Amino acid sequence: MNIRRQITVLKNLPSAARQTQIRERFAERPGVSVSGLALEFDVSAMTIRRDLAVLEDQAHIQRTHGGAVLTQRMMLEFDYRGRRENNGAAKKAIAREARKLVQSGQRLILDTGTTTLELAVLLKDALNITVITPSLAVASELQHAPGVEVILLGGVIRRGSPDLTGPATEHCLELFAADLAFQGADGIGLDGAIYNSDLRLARVDKIMRRVATQSCVLADHSKIGQTALARNGTLADVDFFITNTAAPAAILKRFARLGPKIITVKP
Amino acid sequence: MNIRRQITVLKNLPSAARQTQIRERFAERPGVSVSGLALEFDVSAMTIRRDLAVLEDQAHIQRTHGGAVLTQRMMLEFDYRGRRENNGAAKKAIAREARKLVQSGQRLILDTGTTTLELAVLLKDALNITVITPSLAVASELQHAPGVEVILLGGVIRRGSPDLTGPATEHCLELFAADLAFQGADGIGLDGAIYNSDLRLARVDKIMRRVATQSCVLADHSKIGQTALARNGTLADVDFFITNTAAPAAILKRFARLGPKIITVKP
DNA sequence: AGCTAAACGAACATATTATAACATTTACAC
DNA sequence: GTGTAAATGTTATAATATGTTCGTTTAGCT
Numbered sequence: 272m273n274i275r276r277q278i279t280v281l282k283n284l285p286s287a288a289r290q291t292q293i294r295e296r297f298a299e300r301p302g303v304s305v306s307g308l309a310l311e312f313d314v315s316a317m318t319i320r321r322d323l324a325v326l327e328d329q330a331h332i333q334r335t336h337g338g339a340v341l342t343q344r345m346m347l348e349f350d351y352r353g354r355r356e357n358n359g360a361a362k363k364a365i366a367r368e369a370r371k372l373v374q375s376g377q378r379l380i381l382d383t384g385t386t387t388l389e390l391a392v393l394l395k396d397a398l399n400i401t402v403i404t405p406s407l408a409v410a411s412e413l414q415h416a417p418g419v420e421v422i423l424l425g426g427v428i429r430r431g432s433p434d435l436t437g438p439a440t441e442h443c444l445e446l447f448a449a450d451l452a453f454q455g456a457d458g459i460g461l462d463g464a465i466y467n468s469d470l471r472l473a474r475v476d477k478i479m480r481r482v483a484t485q486s487c488v489l490a491d492h493s494k495i496g497q498t499a500l501a502r503n504g505t506l507a508d509v510d511f512f513i514t515n516t517a518a519p520a521a522i523l524k525r526f527a528r529l530g531p532k533i534i535t536v537k538p
Numbered sequence: 539m540n541i542r543r544q545i546t547v548l549k550n551l552p553s554a555a556r557q558t559q560i561r562e563r564f565a566e567r568p569g570v571s572v573s574g575l576a577l578e579f580d581v582s583a584m585t586i587r588r589d590l591a592v593l594e595d596q597a598h599i600q601r602t603h604g605g606a607v608l609t610q611r612m613m614l615e616f617d618y619r620g621r622r623e624n625n626g627a628a629k630k631a632i633a634r635e636a637r638k639l640v641q642s643g644q645r646l647i648l649d650t651g652t653t654t655l656e657l658a659v660l661l662k663d664a665l666n667i668t669v670i671t672p673s674l675a676v677a678s679e680l681q682h683a684p685g686v687e688v689i690l691l692g693g694v695i696r697r698g699s700p701d702l703t704g705p706a707t708e709h710c711l712e713l714f715a716a717d718l719a720f721q722g723a724d725g726i727g728l729d730g731a732i733y734n735s736d737l738r739l740a741r742v743d744k745i746m747r748r749v750a751t752q753s754c755v756l757a758d759h760s761k762i763g764q765t766a767l768a769r770n771g772t773l774a775d776v777d778f779f780i781t782n783t784a785a786p787a788a789i790l791k792r793f794a795r796l797g798p799k800i801i802t803v804k805p
Numbered sequence: 806a807g808c809t810a811a812a813c814g815a816a817c818a819t820a821t822t823a824t825a826a827c828a829t830t831t832a833c834a835c
Numbered sequence: 836g837t838g839t840a841a842a843t844g845t846t847a848t849a850a851t852a853t854g855t856t857c858g859t860t861t862a863g864c865t
Contacts, residue, residue, distance in 0.1 A: 285570075286853090287569065287600070288569025289569075315853070315855080318854075337862090422704075425706075443706065446706055572822075581844090584845080603822060
C-alpha cells in the first residue's frame with residue numbers, strides 16, 4: 272500500500288514535472304531507456320520520446336536508440352529565472368518581422384529580453400553579421416552560429432538575471448558603432464514613452480540608441496499602456512516599432528505621428 | 539476521526555491558506571497537478587489555476603500544462619572543451635596558496651585558465667570582494683557567491699572557448715583598477731618570460747598587470763621551461779609567483795632574483 | 806551482406822488542460 | 836438587510852498533450 276502510494280507520486284504528473292524527473296535519473300545512472308521510463312511513469316513510449324526530444328533541446332542530453340545519455344560537452348550554468356512566456360506566439364511573430372530588417376554584413380545590437388532572444392534564434396543562419404549584446408542568453412544562443420560574431424558587453428552580473436548592466440556596460444557600449452539596435456520594453460506609455468523595469472537597463476538602452484544608426488523597439492500589445500519604473504526615451508527616438516495587430520489602431524496611429532515606422536504582425 | 543479532521547482542514551480554506559498548502563506540496567512531490575489539487579481542496583480547477591498564477595508571481599513555482607513545478611534554473615550553455623586536467627592536485631594546492639593572498643574588501647582580477655578557475659572555487663566564501671574576469675567559467679562559478687560581485691569583461695566570444703578576448707576586452711579592462719591580479723600561464727621560460735598560447739590573451743594579460751596594483755602568476759612545475767606563441771612579459775613584472783615544489787630549486791632561485799616573491803606548495 | 810526485432814518518427818484521433826468571458830457565490834462593511 | 840468587492844464557479848473555445856497506427860530506420864546478429 273505504501274509502495275503503491277510512493278509510485279503514485281510519479282504518475283499523473285504534468286509533463287514538465289516528468290521531464291524534470293527524467294533529468295534527475297541521470298544523477299544516478301549514466302543513461303536512461305525509453306521503455307523503462309514509459310513503464311515507470313505509466314505513459315506511452317511515444318510520450319517519453321517527446322520528453323527526451325524536449326530535453327535534448329533544453330537540458331543537455333543526447334538521444335540514443337532506446338534512450339538517452341548525458342551530453343559530452345561541459346556546460347557553464349548561469350542563472351535564468353525561467354519566466355512564463357506571456358505572448359509567446361506574438362513575440363515569435365514580432366521577432367520574425369524584425370529579422371527581415373537585418374541584412375548581411377550589418378553590426379547589430381541586441382538588448383536583453385525574451386523578444387530579442389527570439390530574434391537571436393532567428394539570426395542563427397545569418398551571414399557575416401556582428402551581434403553586440405549585454406545578454407548572456409543571446410550570447411549563448413548565437414555562440415555556435417558560423418555567420419555571427421558575438422561581442423558580449425562587459426558589466427556586473429545581476430544575480431538571477433542572465434544579463435550585464437552597470438557603468439562598465441555603458442562604457443563598453445560606447446566603444447562600438449552599430450547599424451541597427453533591437454530593444455525590448457517593459458512598457459510603452461500611451462504618449463509613446465518607453466519604460467524599463469530596471470533603471471540600469473534604461474540607461475543602457477538609451478546609449479544603445481545613440482551608438483546605433485537606427486533603432487527598433489519590439490513590444491507585444493500587452494505592453495502598450497503599461498508603465499514601469501524607468502523611462503528611457505520615447506518612440507520619437509526610434510526608427511521602427513514592431514508590435515502585433517492586437518494593439519489598438521488608434522494608438523498606433525498616434526505613435527506613427529511621433530516618427531517611427533510602425534510594423535504590425537498578425538497573431 | 540483524526541483523518542476526517544485532517545481532510546476537513548483542507549476544505550473551505552481562505553485562498554491564502556490554500557495557496558500556502560499548495561506550496562508545501564512541492565516538498566513532497568516534484569510537481570503538482572491542477573486536477574489533483576482541485577480534488578484535494580474540493581474547489582474547481584479554475585480556482586487552482588488562479589492560485590498557481592498567484593504563486594507564480596511570487597517567483598517560487600512555474601506553471602505548466604496540467605499543474606506546476608518548482609522554478610528551474612534554465613541553463614545557458616557555453617561550450618567548454620573540457621581539457622584534461624594535467625596536474626589537478628598541484629593546481630588545487632597552488633590555488634589554495636593564492637587564496638591566502640586575498641583579503642576582504644579587495645578588488646581582484648582573475649584571468650582565464652584552469653588554475654585560476656580553481657581559485658575562483660575557493661573564493662566563493664570570500665567577504666565583500668569584487669572579481670573582474672574575462673572568463674565565463676569564473677563568472678559562472680562565482681555568480682551565486684553572496685560576498686562576491688562579479689564583473690565580466692566584454693569582448694568577443696571565442697568559439698569553443700569560455701572566455702572573452704579582443705580589443706573590447708582590453709578597452710573594458712582599462713576602465714578598472716584592482717588590488718591584485720591572478721594570472722595563469724601556458725609557459726614560463728627559463729629566463730622568466732611568461733608565455734600565452736594565444737596572442738590576444740597575452741595582450742589582455744599585459745593590461746591586467748598594469749591596472750592592478752599587484753599581480754600574481756600561478757603555474758605548476760610542468761609549465762616551467764615551456765614556451766608558447768606569445769610572450770606577455772617576464773616574472774620581473776609580477777609580485778608573486780606560486781608553483782609547486784616539483785619545480786627545480788635552482789631555477790626558482792634564479793626567478794627570485796628577478797623580483798617576485800616565490801611561493802611553493804607541496805604536491 | 807542480409808535478416809530480424811526493436812525502436813523511431815510522422816500523422817492522425819482523442820483526451821486533457823488553458824483561457825477568457827460571464828455568472829454566481831461569499832464576505833464584510835454600513 | 837443591502838451594496839459592494841473579492842473570490843469562486845461555469846461555459847465555450849482554443850491550445851496542448853497523449854495515445855495509436857503504420858511505414859521507415861536502426862542495432863545487433865548470423
